[in-house]
Amino acid sequence: MRLAIALWFAAIGALHCQTNDAWHKLDFLVGDWTGVAGENDTQIGAGQGEFSFKPELNRKIIVRHNNARYNSGVQHDDLMVIYLDTPGDMPRAIYFDSEGHVIRYALTFPAANRVVFESDGSQPGPRYRLTYWLEAATLKGRFEVAPPSKDYQTYMSWTSKKR
Numbered sequence: 295m296r297l298a299i300a301l302w303f304a305a306i307g308a309l310h311c312q313t314n315d316a317w318h319k320l321d322f323l324v325g326d327w328t329g330v331a332g333e334n335d336t337q338i339g340a341g342q343g344e345f346s347f348k349p350e351l352n353r354k355i356i357v358r359h360n361n362a363r364y365n366s367g368v369q370h371d372d373l374m375v376i377y378l379d380t381p382g383d384m385p386r387a388i389y390f391d392s393e394g395h396v397i398r399y400a401l402t403f404p405a406a407n408r409v410v411f412e413s414d415g416s417q418p419g420p421r422y423r424l425t426y427w428l429e430a431a432t433l434k435g436r437f438e439v440a441p442p443s444k445d446y447q448t449y450m451s452w453t454s455k456k457r
Contacts, residue, residue, distance in 0.1 A: 317385075322407045322433075328342070354377070386398070422437070422439055437449050
């Protein structure tokens with residue numbers, strides 16, 4: 295009986311560590327950021343914006359709020375929620391924006407302080423890839439779009455500093 299209880303606590307501890315490991319890989323994103331994109335960094339002109347990544351619901355989700363304004367007059371607002379379907383899974387995300395887009399992402403971590411959000415290629419329409427990476431104190435980002443049966447092309451890139 296004691297062995298069964300000890301094994302049960304070990305299994306719960308292992309699940310807890312997996313959850314913390316997944317969230318730990320996202321720690322570099324957490325905070326409030328100010329970003330800029332140059333004239334040649336976007337298809338809609340130079341811009342600036344603010345975004346934040348905040349843990350919520352007792353660190354069960356991470357929520358990104360984003361607001362960007364471009365010299366072309368375009369304004370963009372979005373919300374993304376990063377979550378775990380189950381404690382041992384890799385994080386996933388769902389994205390909503392002011393243009394009516396909804397994108398479901400799977401997350402991968404190709405290196406420390408780097409995360410790639412990639413949409414499900416089995417869905418109709420274009421595929422999307424959003425990448426963040428930290429270089430010293432600068433958080434860089436790139437958003438790419440791939441039409442059906444085509445390779446990804448950069449739609450926008452930017453650099454950000456923590457506020």
